[in-house]
Every structure is written in structure tokens, then in C-alpha cells.
Amino acid sequence: MRRTGRRRPPGCERYFSCGFLPSIGNEGRTNADHWRPNRYCSDVAGFAWSPCQSLKYSQHANHTHDTHFETNRRRSSMTTPTVAFLGIGLMGKPMAARLAQAGVALRAWNRSPAKAEALRAAGAVPQAHLADAVAGADIVISMLEAGPVVAAVLEAALPHLAPGTLWIDMSSTRQDEALACAARLAAHGCRFVDAPVSGGVVGAEQGTLAIMAGGSVEDVARAEPVLRVLGTPTRVGEAGSGQVAKLCNQLIVGATLNVVAEALLLAQAAGADPAAVREAIRGGFAGSRILDLHGQRMLDRNFIPGGQVKTQLKDQGNILAAAQAAGLTLPVTALVTRQYESIVDALPAADHAAALIALERMNPGKRLGTKPDALPPT
Incomplete structure (x- = not known):
């Protein structure tokens, strides 16, 4: 990260909760196309684009620094981008x-308008019509159910996009679907980045998502200030590469969930305390984020989502399709896919930690713990 060369003044708690200062060219003009992260960031993101609320000084902050940052605020407010967010679902809403809470000029659209309307209190401007949401937007973000839905929404939005609009698709789709979106947008003079995420609802709420971005260096750089409000973006290659990275992520997630379920059920069936076994192995090579979070979910039998069974199964199918296209056989992924297929009809909206339930159904009379299952309403 490029340093600003400024020191934190004595007594200043934070300059910005997480800001972006405009790069200044040799002539002293703001370069609106290049933004760099402010060095003083916390876990609650904000923008220098509209940061009146994000300047946070103690009573000791000196006036010189206050004036300096006010100058940056005025400078940056002239280049505030308008962002249209499409898809206000389980992940899209947070x-x-x-x-919106970070100060982004945000329009919200959903096929069910009430979901978009619920974001008004957060500072978003709900739009009942897709055309109104995307018209004149600098950046469009889509977070939709699957590739065909993304393609349909994109097709409906195309006539209303201004030339040069950057479309960031954060949905989980196939690589070929991402490439098709990129081609359609390019034909209309627009840009595309595929940026699927990992981290679940908690990561979305906390702004800690892992974001796998595919696109040109320039397009990913343009997307980065917005993406950094949501988590940590990493460019993994050209357009379509983000979806490949997400499939690799989901391959590991799906397999690990099933293996953790097997380990905990084995511990109990063999006479050990499964909670103590989990605690004992967390610090070793078997330790993982999934053992920490979803291992506890399984012990608590808490299957309120999080990532849903139906979504994980969609990802499993996309992984196998990518493997086939690449000439690969993935035997573990095929087995994990069958496990989720066995419960998707009965538990489509359950957390994907319900891999435990699929395993228990294969082992009649064996069940982890005595707590009742916490499941989403059907």
C-alpha cells in the first residue's frame, strides 16, 4: 500500500473508519479513475466520497489535520460514483x-421490491424498476441466485447502461457464464469483473468476505474501493477466473464439511466426547475455520443458514462441470455432491453443515448429541 507520508496526530482516534483518498496527478488534479486505500482503516468501512460521519477526532486532534482532510473530502465528493446493487437476498442484503452505511451512493433493486425497500433505512435508494436502478450508474453489482438469472437480468439491463459502466458480478456462477456476460457487456462498451465471495452471511455483515476477482488489471483496480468495503479482494486472473477460484473454494468447503461431520460422529460412536475431540484437534494440522465454526454448529445441531444446502449443491455441480471441461476426474467432489443430493429435497434451505444429517441417514441409530435440530422454516 502506498504511504501518504502523514503521521497520525497526537490524540486522534481515527481519521477514517476506512476511507479512500483520491490520487493526485502531477498537476494537482484529482484522478477520478484511481483511488487508493487510506492507511488508517478499521473494521467498519467508509468512504472519503461522503465521509462527514467518518471523520472521528478526539478533543486533542489539531486543526491543521482537520483542514487537510476536509480538503480531501471536498475534492473527493466531486467524483462520487453511483452504484446499483441488484439482488437483495441472503447475502445481498448485508x-x-x-x-450504503459506508456512504456509497447506492441504488437497490430486487425482483421482490419489498426487499429493496427494507434497505432505505440503511441509506440506500430503493428502485422498483431495473431500468431506473442501472440508468446512469457508474458501477453495477449483481448478487443473484445463479448464472442463468445473472444472464437474464444483465440482458434486461443492457439497453439502460451508460457506456463505460463497470458490472461486478458477485454471484456464484460457472466460468463460461461469466465469460458470456463479459462478452455481452463488451459489445455494448461496458466493462466486467466477476468477483464471487466466500465468508457467508457473517462475513457479509462484518465486511470480512474473501473476494476472488477476475478481470483486467484496470477494471479490478476500478472495482477495488467498493470491494474493500465488503472484504478483501484479490485479483486471480482475467474475466472468468474469479468463478474458477470460487469453485476451488467451494470444493474445499464442501469436502471439509463432510469430513468434519465424519470425524465428530466417529468420535461419539467410538465412545469419546466429540466436543472435547474437536477442542483437542483445533490446534493441530486438522484445525480449520470450518472445524471452528461448523464443527460447533454440528455439536449444537444448528442448521439455520449461513450457506444453504441448495447453494452448496449448485456449486458442486458447477465444480464437476468445470472439471469435465478441463478433462479432470474429481472423485471426492463427486462423493460430496451425492451427499448433498441426498438431503436437498428435504432440507434445501438448511445450512450446508447439514452434511452431518446426510451422514447420519447413512448410519441408522447413530446421531451426534441429543439436542434437537434447529432448522429454517420450510
Whole structure:
């Protein structure tokens, strides 16, 4: 990260909760196309684009620094981008709310308008019509159910996009679907980045998502200030590469969930305390984020989502399709896919930690713990 060369003044708690200062060219003009992260960031993101609320000084902050940052605020307010967020679902809602609360000029659209309307209190401007949401927007973010839905929404939005609009698709789709979106946008003079995420609802709420971005260096750089409000973006290659990275992520997630379920059920069936076994192995090579979070979910039998069974199964299918296209056989992924297929009809909206339930159904009379299952309403 490029340093500003400024020191934190004595007594200043934070300059910005998480800001972006405009790069200044040789002539002293703001370069609106290049933004760099402010060095003083916390876990609640904000923008220098509209940061009146994000300047936070103690009574000891000196006036010189206050004047300096006010100058940056005025400079940056002239280049505030308008962002349209499409898809206010399980993940989209906390992501859009976080952007709006950070000061992004955000329009929210959903096929069910009431979901977009719920974001008004967070500072978003709900739009009942897709055309109104995207018209004149600098950046469009889509967070939709699947590739075909993304393609349909994109097709409906195309006539209303201004030339040069950057479309960031954060949905989980196939690589070929991402490439098709990129081609359609390019034909209309627009840009595309595929940026699927990992981290679940908690990560979306806390702004800690892992974001796998595919696109040109320039397009990913343009997307980065917005993406950094939501988590940590990493460019993994050209357009379509983000979806490949997400599939690799989901391959590991799906397999690990099933292996953790097997380990805990084995511990109990063999006479050990499964909670103590989990605690004992967390610090070793078997330790993982999934053992920490979803291992506890399984012990608590808490299957309120989080990531849903139906979504994980969609990802499993996309992984196998990518493997086939690449000439690969993935035997573990095929087995994990069958496990989720066995419960998707009965438990489509359950957390994907319900891999435990699929395993228990294969082992009649064996069940982890005595707590009742916490499941989403059907």
C-alpha cells in the first residue's frame, strides 16, 4: 500500500473508519479513475466520497489535520460514483447495507421490491424498476441466485447502461457464464469483473468476505474501493477466473464439511466426547475455520443458514462441470455432491453443515448429541 507520508496526530482516534483518498496527478488534479486505500482503516468501512460521519477526532486532534482532510473530502465528493446493487437476498442484503452505511451512493433493486425497500433505512435508494436502478450508474453489482438469472437480468439491463459502466458480478456462477456476460457487456462498451465471495452471511455483515476477482488489471483496480468495503479482494486472473477460484473454494468447503461431520460422529460412536475431540484437534494440522465454526454448529445441531444446502449443491455441480471441461476426474467432489443430493429435497434451505444429517441417514441409530435440530422454516 502506498504511504501518504502523514503521521497520525497526537490524540486522534481515527481519521477514517476506512476511507479512500483520491490520487493526485502531477498537476494537482484529482484522478477520478484511481483511488487508493487510506492507511488508517478499521473494521467498519467508509468512504472519503461522503465521509462527514467518518471523520472521528478526539478533543486533542489539531486543526491543521482537520483542514487537510476536509480538503480531501471536498475534492473527493466531486467524483462520487453511483452504484446499483441488484439482488437483495441472503447475502445481498448485508452487503448492500454495508455499502450504503459506508456512504456509497447506492441504488437497490430486487425482483421482490419489498426487499429493496427494507434497505432505505440503511441509506440506500430503493428502485422498483431495473431500468431506473442501472440508468446512469457508474458501477453495477449483481448478487443473484445463479448464472442463468445473472444472464437474464444483465440482458434486461443492457439497453439502460451508460457506456463505460463497470458490472461486478458477485454471484456464484460457472466460468463460461461469466465469460458470456463479459462478452455481452463488451459489445455494448461496458466493462466486467466477476468477483464471487466466500465468508457467508457473517462475513457479509462484518465486511470480512474473501473476494476472488477476475478481470483486467484496470477494471479490478476500478472495482477495488467498493470491494474493500465488503472484504478483501484479490485479483486471480482475467474475466472468468474469479468463478474458477470460487469453485476451488467451494470444493474445499464442501469436502471439509463432510469430513468434519465424519470425524465428530466417529468420535461419539467410538465412545469419546466429540466436543472435547474437536477442542483437542483445533490446534493441530486438522484445525480449520470450518472445524471452528461448523464443527460447533454440528455439536449444537444448528442448521439455520449461513450457506444453504441448495447453494452448496449448485456449486458442486458447477465444480464437476468445470472439471469435465478441463478433462479432470474429481472423485471426492463427486462423493460430496451425492451427499448433498441426498438431503436437498428435504432440507434445501438448511445450512450446508447439514452434511452431518446426510451422514447420519447413512448410519441408522447413530446421531451426534441429543439436542434437537434447529432448522429454517420450510
